[in-house]
Amino acid sequence: MGNVAEKPNIITTSLDFLVNWGRTNSLWPFPYGTACCAIEFMSTEVGRYDLSRIGSEYVRFTPRQSDVLLVAGTISYKQAPILKRMYEQMAEPRWVIAMGACASSGGFYDCYCTVPGIDHIIPVDVYIGGCPSRPEAFFDAMFDLQKKIKDESYMKQRAERVKEQLEMIKAKTAEAKAEAQEFAREKISLAKDFVVEKEQELVKKAQFWKE
Amino acid sequence: MIVLDPNGEKLNLMPLNVGPTHPATHHCIRLLAALDGETIVAGVSEIGYMHRGFEKMVERGTWQQVIPYTDRLNYCSAMMNNIAFCRAVENMFGVEIPERCKVLRVIVNELSRINDHFICVAAAFQDLGGTTPFMYAFNPREEIMCIWEKLTGARLTNSFARIGGLYRDTYDGFEREVLAALDSTEKALKDLHACLDRNRIFLDRTVGIGKISKEHAISHGWTGPCLRACGVASDLRKDEPYYDYETYDWEVVVGTQGDANDRLQVRLAEIEESVKIVRQALKRLTPGPVDIVDPRIRVPAHKLAYQDMEGLIGRFKSVYEGIRVPEGEYYSASECANGELGFTIVSDGSGHPYRIKVRSPSLNHVAAFSEIVEGLTLADSMATLPGLNMIAGELDR
Amino acid sequence: MESVEKTEKIAALLEEKFGAKRDAKARWDVAVVVAAEYLPNAVEFLKNDPDIRMDMLVDIAGIDYLTYPNHEGPRFAVSYAFKSTVNQGCRLRLKVLVGEDCPKVPTLTGFYDSADWLEREVYDQFGIVFTGHPDLRRLLNHVEFVGHPLRKDYPAQKRQWLSTNDFLLPELEKRLEKLGYRIVQRSKEVLPNDDEFLEGSIRE
Numbered sequence: 133m134g135n136v137a138e139k140p141n142i143i144t145t146s147l148d149f150l151v152n153w154g155r156t157n158s159l160w161p162f163p164y165g166t167a168c169c170a171i172e173f174m175s176t177e178v179g180r181y182d183l184s185r186i187g188s189e190y191v192r193f194t195p196r197q198s199d200v201l202l203v204a205g206t207i208s209y210k211q212a213p214i215l216k217r218m219y220e221q222m223a224e225p226r227w228v229i230a231m232g233a234c235a236s237s238g239g240f241y242d243c244y245c246t247v248p249g250i251d252h253i254i255p256v257d258v259y260i261g262g263c264p265s266r267p268e269a270f271f272d273a274m275f276d277l278q279k280k281i282k283d284e285s286y287m288k289q290r291a292e293r294v295k296e297q298l299e300m301i302k303a304k305t306a307e308a309k310a311e312a313q314e315f316a317r318e319k320i321s322l323a324k325d326f327v328v329e330k331e332q333e334l335v336k337k338a339q340f341w342k343e
Numbered sequence: 344m345i346v347l348d349p350n351g352e353k354l355n356l357m358p359l360n361v362g363p364t365h366p367a368t369h370h371c372i373r374l375l376a377a378l379d380g381e382t383i384v385a386g387v388s389e390i391g392y393m394h395r396g397f398e399k400m401v402e403r404g405t406w407q408q409v410i411p412y413t414d415r416l417n418y419c420s421a422m423m424n425n426i427a428f429c430r431a432v433e434n435m436f437g438v439e440i441p442e443r444c445k446v447l448r449v450i451v452n453e454l455s456r457i458n459d460h461f462i463c464v465a466a467a468f469q470d471l472g473g474t475t476p477f478m479y480a481f482n483p484r485e486e487i488m489c490i491w492e493k494l495t496g497a498r499l500t501n502s503f504a505r506i507g508g509l510y511r512d513t514y515d516g517f518e519r520e521v522l523a524a525l526d527s528t529e530k531a532l533k534d535l536h537a538c539l540d541r542n543r544i545f546l547d548r549t550v551g552i553g554k555i556s557k558e559h560a561i562s563h564g565w566t567g568p569c570l571r572a573c574g575v576a577s578d579l580r581k582d583e584p585y586y587d588y589e590t591y592d593w594e595v596v597v598g599t600q601g602d603a604n605d606r607l608q609v610r611l612a613e614i615e616e617s618v619k620i621v622r623q624a625l626k627r628l629t630p631g632p633v634d635i636v637d638p639r640i641r642v643p644a645h646k647l648a649y650q651d652m653e654g655l656i657g658r659f660k661s662v663y664e665g666i667r668v669p670e671g672e673y674y675s676a677s678e679c680a681n682g683e684l685g686f687t688i689v690s691d692g693s694g695h696p697y698r699i700k701v702r703s704p705s706l707n708h709v710a711a712f713s714e715i716v717e718g719l720t721l722a723d724s725m726a727t728l729p730g731l732n733m734i735a736g737e738l739d740r
Numbered sequence: 741m742e743s744v745e746k747t748e749k750i751a752a753l754l755e756e757k758f759g760a761k762r763d764a765k766a767r768w769d770v771a772v773v774v775a776a777e778y779l780p781n782a783v784e785f786l787k788n789d790p791d792i793r794m795d796m797l798v799d800i801a802g803i804d805y806l807t808y809p810n811h812e813g814p815r816f817a818v819s820y821a822f823k824s825t826v827n828q829g830c831r832l833r834l835k836v837l838v839g840e841d842c843p844k845v846p847t848l849t850g851f852y853d854s855a856d857w858l859e860r861e862v863y864d865q866f867g868i869v870f871t872g873h874p875d876l877r878r879l880l881n882h883v884e885f886v887g888h889p890l891r892k893d894y895p896a897q898k899r900q901w902l903s904t905n906d907f908l909l910p911e912l913e914k915r916l917e918k919l920g921y922r923i924v925q926r927s928k929e930v931l932p933n934d935d936e937f938l939e940g941s942i943r944e
């Protein structure tokens with residue numbers, strides 16, 4: 133099963149294309165906006181810039197329904213565990229954009245309470261500079277992300293995943309087999325012991341009666 | 344948890360955590376509520392999620408380097424904070440800024456106030472589930488942003504004011520563009536009022552919700568639109584006038600009930616007053632200098648630095664050593680979009696601020712939040728929150 | 741300008757009644773230094789006197805004079821800013837000097853509601869203890885923070901990670917008790933088991 137998709141063929145590539153097309157054009161962001169950059173993100177959403185042009189108008193405020201975690205704003209040490217948990221709650225496939233200097237590197241708050249870049253906590257796909265980054269820069273980042281997603285091969289990933297799963301299943305079966313054998317061996321030896329014991333007993337009894 | 348209420352009845356309460364990632368809490372406040380059914384019996388809140396050390400950071404730079412940090416206090420109306428800070432330091436120097444600078448600062452102040460109030464109202468609607476007012480409110484805001492871009496070079500964090508003047512004078516066509524922005528502001532106001540004033544859902548959700556009494560609000564240190572919504576006519580622009588605010592023709596807007604609806608309506612009415620002020624100020628705008636001439640306070644213009652020795656030395660000194668603010672302590676307050684923004688400044692006479700404490704209006708508003716939501720339903724508490732307009736940068740600094 | 745005269749008068753009254761001294765450092769506004777033990781009385785006088793009516797506590801600022809040039813006297817100071825919404829434009833600052841070895845100031849939570857969080861902030865940033873405060877916890881920094889960041893001897897870049905957020909449930913219980921409820925059975929989340937507690941946390 134896993135071998136089918138290892139080499140790209142006409143079916144898998146078109147499937148890839150289809151899946152990536154779907155993914156690139158419906159990136160639902162989860163705006164983790166803590167500070168000033170979030171206000172710029174709000175500007176991005178509305179009339180003049182209009183985020184819905186690239187299919188991302190559906191801003192979801194729950195990690196479970198979104199694809200892109202958009203960290204806009206300063207992350208303090210108090211916020212860090214929450215951000216991490218949010219990331220962990222997102223379903224695969226997921227991407228992260230660090231919007232603005234603060235999210236990318238801590239910005240000009242080089243201080244006892246700010247995390248120097250969210251990459252200390254979670255992996256980041258695209259960084260955007262600026263304090264705050266302009267809506268144009270944000271769009272640029274979205275396009276970059278789309279490009280990145282287009283390069284991903286869904287089938288390959290899937291094949292890898294399936295392979296992994298298969299291997300896991302194989303390993304598990306082998307383990308189970310070994311365990312079963314072990315168990316059986318134990319049982320058999322137990323039974324043998326039992327038989328031997330019984331025999332000896334019988335022999336003893338027979339001798340006793342003989343005497 | 345199971346509790347006995349004051350009458351001795353047994354209740355089964357559910358502790359529920361709201362925020363800081365709840366969409367209405369804007370990642371800056373966390374509320375832990377004990378719920379009886381849907382009613383909040385008791386609540387405690389926690390802040391500090393956006394604490395980024397303003398007060399420690401500013402001690403490391405010069406006085407002018409504080410200005411970009413003040414931008415990020417209330418980032419919805421960044422220039423107001425610049426101006427408030429510069430005004431505090433100018434008061435310490437005891438200098439008077441030129442007339443044109445004053446009028447320009449008034450214009451910038453009021454346009455920022457419009458911006459800020461629009462965001463607050465828009466966000467409130469977004470949180471209540473209405474997206475249309477959100478779009479309406481952002482149109483004039485974008486227009487004002489375009490003016491900012493031309494005037495200051497940045498959209499949001501402008502750093503426009505300087506100690507003893509402004510970054511630069513206006514550009515050609517500034518007045519015309521401001522007038523156009525005012526027109527679209529008025530149009531948006533009309534649209535917004537059409538959306539809200541007789542909107543049954545909106546009224547049901549906000550009228551009489553999150554009430555606070557006058558005395559309670561004062562004791563909590565509320566200022567600005569939130570206090571005025573309770574019926575206290577306190578506005579620093581009238582009470583302790585600066586920049587000739589008392590000579591403009593405008594009124595202090597006062598609410599009656601102190602509920603969530605009043606807080607939003609007061610903001611909308613204040614936009615109208617601000618529009619009035621800006622229109623009058625534009626008429627007063629006469630040509631003249633915008634900076635004071637004193638190389639110890641305001642950096643001499645580039646032009647001078649290239650031409651004469653004094654200018655060069657002045658520029659060099661104030662960039663490397665910073666300006667020397669006279670030694671002493673001072674508390675100065677200005678009326679900002681959210682209320683009284685105060686700076687307690689301690690100067691040791693060197694080129695670096697010794698200590699600057701920000702008195703942020705949001706902190707006092709949010710401190711009362713968990714108290715005023717007790718007795719409301721959970722959904723109503725989320726309708727109360729946006730009216731307080733907590734801005735994380737200002738709340739936690 | 742009448743408000744300035746008025747504040748001058750109030751300052752004179754405070755000097756007379758509570759042995760306060762004019763603060764020489766306040767050159768642009770009126771500030772008086774009072775001894776910590778007289779603070780509650782002075783504040784009560786300011787708040788309730790029918791002529792003065794300082795009914796709003798605007799701000800509390802802590803100050804650390806450790807590196808202040810030529811400074812003599814105690815290391816810390818707490819500066820209270822008051823204003824009156826009745827006599828508009830009337831403002832006054834009270835200052836309390838606090839020594840390093842015993843940084844204690846009586847709380848003002850009995851007089852003003854705003855004192856609650858403002859005092860917590862000063863405690864958080866400077867470690868000044870407000871005696872009698874009902875719930876003196878950190879406000880801006882997290883629970884696992886050690887030290888007081890705005891003291892001049894705290895290095896600006898000394899970062900401290902937080903492993904997980906606090907539960908707030910004990911505070912909620914306190915609040916319920918204050919409202920007259922009696923807790924019969926505590927919620928089981930109050931004492932989480934270790935695995936739950938560490939899930940999603942950051943441990944370096």
Ligand code: SF4
Binds near residue numbers: 206
């Ligand atoms: S990068 Fe700048 S604008 Fe963005 S959150 Fe940080 S300080 Fe604010």
